[in-house]
Amino acid sequence: MTAPLSDGAGGTGETIHLAGREVPLRWRSSARARRVSLRIDPRGGGVVVTLPPRVGREAGLSLLRTHADWVVARIDTLPAPTPWQDGGQVLLDGRPHAIRHCPQGRRGVWIEDGIVLVSGEVPFLPRRLGAFLRREAGVRLGARVADLAAQSGLRPRRLTIKDTSSRWGSCNADGTVMLSWRLLMAPAEVQQYVIAHELAHLRHLNHGPDFWTLVATLTPHRRAAEAWLRRHGTALLRAA
Incomplete structure (x- = not known):
């Protein structure tokens, strides 16, 4: 079942200047692709360019330049990232659960009264x-x-x-x-x-x-x- 979202997995990443801003860019090669394609990567907030066999990067760059405004506009419609942090929330079965940091906890991560508790140091919480x-x-x-x-x-x-x-x-x-x-x-x-x-x-x-x-x-x-x-x-x- 395919969602209307880009793959974003694999490939190599860089940035490209489009419509006056720097945009994360990921390249992918696909033996099944018949043409160059562009898709938005919701995870990284950038664009994925898929190249068929024997097609060079210049073809992808050309398509990117032609559709620069479309790429930037689509990226701007992405929802803001929701970082996992103390005081934040995470959904479980569609229901929001508060995230609480418990630095002295000995149980790793556990759920209690609708709260997700995470032990350990703050940088490792996500x-x-x-x-x-x-x-x-x-x-x-x-x-x-x-x-x-x-x-x-x-x-x-x-x-x-x-x-x-x-x-x-x-x-x-x-x-x-x-x-x-x-x-x-x-x-x-x-x-x-x-x-x-x-x-x-x-x-x-x-x-x-x-x-x-x-x-x-x-x-x-x-x-x-x-x-x-x-x-x-x-x-x-x-x-x-």
Whole structure:
């Protein structure tokens, strides 16, 4: 399931001067690409240029210069980053949880009365919290996958949890289902829809009518979930 967001993974990064400002730029090469393309990277607040095989960087730079105003305008529409820090907030299952630094704590990261408590030194708080959220995503999303798989009989060969910025989930032909750990921050109904979407691909590796009919039998939340992701998905990618 592809979100309307750039991949941003891999490639090399630099900056470029566009429309009077410095813009983070990441290059990617893709054997499947048929043309040069530009996409906005919500994570880094920059632009990703994808090059097909045997196409040089000058073609990408030319496209960037032609669309400089579009690139800058799109970057300006990104929501502000939401840093993980003492006194801040993080979403869990769509509900905001306060972040509190507990320097004397001995438990790493834990949740208590709707508050996420993080021990250790302040500079390591974002890294500790990020690692905790990834583990928590494996537990919570894994349980939702297991529940829906048991109900539907659509059982993935393997489940992987990754940090992506172009896909909330995917399903490979070998039966491996991937979910973005950032779905942990979305409401349960959104999580259920993305999981249902990927499990349906175990039977239909396309987006044809039979696929959508199967999705509808697995979840009633498709339209609401897609709308929620359109409105709030980028903000999930900006959280760090």
